[in-house]
Amino acid sequence: MSKQTPGGVRRQTQRLSAHSGEPSHGPLTAEELQLAVRNHSMPLEALRIDTTPPGLHYVLNHFDIPFIDAEHWHLRIGGAVQRSVELSLRALLRAPSISAPVTLECAGNGRSLLRPRPLSQPWMLEAVGTATWTGVPLAYLLARAGVDDDAAEVVFTGADTGVQGGVRQQFARSLPIAEALRPDVVLAYRMNGAELPPQHGYPLRLVVPGWYGMASVKWLASINVVTKPFAGFQQSVAYRYQQDADDAGTPVTWMKVRSLMVPPGVPDFFTRRRILPPGPVMLTGRAWSGEGAVQRVDVGIDGKWAPAHLEHPAAPFAWCAWSMPWVADPGEHVLACRATDASGAVQPLEQAWNYQGMGNNVVQRVKVTVE
Ligand SMILES: Nc1nc2c(c(=O)[nH]1)N[C@H]1C(S)=C(S)[C@@H](COP(=O)(O)O)O[C@H]1N2
Ligand SMILES: [Mo]
Numbered sequence: 001m002s003k004q005t006p007g008g009v010r011r012q013t014q015r016l017s018a019h020s021g022e023p024s025h026g027p028l029t030a031e032e033l034q035l036a037v038r039n040h041s042m043p044l045e046a047l048r049i050d051t052t053p054p055g056l057h058y059v060l061n062h063f064d065i066p067f068i069d070a071e072h073w074h075l076r077i078g079g080a081v082q083r084s085v086e087l088s089l090r091a092l093l094r095a096p097s098i099s100a101p102v103t104l105e106c107a108g109n110g111r112s113l114l115r116p117r118p119l120s121q122p123w124m125l126e127a128v129g130t131a132t133w134t135g136v137p138l139a140y141l142l143a144r145a146g147v148d149d150d151a152a153e154v155v156f157t158g159a160d161t162g163v164q165g166g167v168r169q170q171f172a173r174s175l176p177i178a179e180a181l182r183p184d185v186v187l188a189y190r191m192n193g194a195e196l197p198p199q200h201g202y203p204l205r206l207v208v209p210g211w212y213g214m215a216s217v218k219w220l221a222s223i224n225v226v227t228k229p230f231a232g233f234q235q236s237v238a239y240r241y242q243q244d245a246d247d248a249g250t251p252v253t254w255m256k257v258r259s260l261m262v263p264p265g266v267p268d269f270f271t272r273r274r275i276l277p278p279g280p281v282m283l284t285g286r287a288w289s290g291e292g293a294v295q296r297v298d299v300g301i302d303g304k305w306a307p308a309h310l311e312h313p314a315a316p317f318a319w320c321a322w323s324m325p326w327v328a329d330p331g332e333h334v335l336a337c338r339a340t341d342a343s344g345a346v347q348p349l350e351q352a353w354n355y356q357g358m359g360n361n362v363v364q365r366v367k368v369t370v371e
Contacts, residue, residue, distance in 0.1 A: 023116035041126035057129030063162030079225035082146030101318040107212035110360030118357035135188035154180040156217035174230035209317035210290035254290035259339035261285035288319040292342030300336035
């Protein structure tokens with residue numbers, strides 16, 4: 001598809017655009033609703049639990065869930081390596097394993113709060129979860145294959161296929177070689193101690209602690225070491241911070257600092273406005289960042305900020321719990337939370353807009369009625 005630009009130059013837009021249209025000021029579309037019901041976020045009350053059960057952990061699938069017969073499935077590792085490796089699930093289960101809780105967040109989390117609204121999966125704030133992932137360290141298998149000296153990146157290809165931006169593709173993403181060799185990057189075959197559920201990548205997925213979720217490729221089919229930067233759709237078109245469709249932009253990588261709060265009180269069914277009685281209430285939530293440990297969380301009550309109590313995370317890239325007592329007085333209030341990480345990054349009060357709606361880490365605001 002081509003489009004007439006103001007300068008009169010026709011250009012190919014379909015190949016360039018990760019989305020199905022220009023950002024919208026209008027109401028939610030049927031296509032957004034369709035995506036919203038296929039995928040799902042984590043109900044905010046699940047912030048109470050350290051390790052998110054699979055049914056509450058968010059899910060984001062670009063295409064259909066592939067159903068893989070693990071008996072006949074093999075992982076292939078090839079490309080710029082000394083010896084290609086092909087491994088059955090049984091062989092992977094016998095290899096050395098590691099286990100760690102990791103907070104995953106979709107890079108598009110918060111997209112629906114942007115104006116205009118980029119058309120894609122219409123996340124509010126809850127596209128997050130923390131699961132314990134168990135599997136084989138990627139570095140161990142790459143060492144077995146013997147990575148060539150001129151290796152630049154490692155490409156991970158999933159078994160799921162579809163069309164995005166007019167391009168027929170398998171979901172594939174790459175990691176720079178230095179990231180791929182990190183000791184905590186895992187090829188996971190278990191989630192919270194159980195077999196991977198189909199929607200989370202059975203039989204094997206990548207988990208890249210600290211990066212936004214798109215890096216953690218599910219339903220792994222192959223791993224290919226390459227000597228040039230990977231130019232696949234999910235790398236060079238989607239998952240970029242861009243100002244418009246023509247902007248090459250910069251790649252989306254590590255998760256930005258963010259905190260979320262369990263909305264206190266009880267919800268109104270339809271509006272989900274919060275209602276709570278006057279008196280003491282413990283405000284609680286979680287905070288995380290891929291760019292440095294969370295150093296503080298401030299809680300805002302009607303715009304007045306005070307530091308919350310912060311707990312240590314269970315692992316370097318797992319979220320940490322925060323809490324803050326509040327004495328609720330009758331009336332309408334706006335509660336907010338705002339985290340700062342070791343890099344000095346702090347959540348913005350107003351989000352800077354970008355074309356794909358990526359990395360929106362604006363502070364959460366919760367309206368409550370105390371009565
Ligand atoms: N093969 C494949 N891997 C994938 C995806 C996908 O659509 N296909 N979605 C990615 C995105 S965008 C995110 S945010 C995470 C979501 O992981 P989860 O569904 O286990 O929470 O998976 C990533 N891995
Ligand atoms: Mo995502």
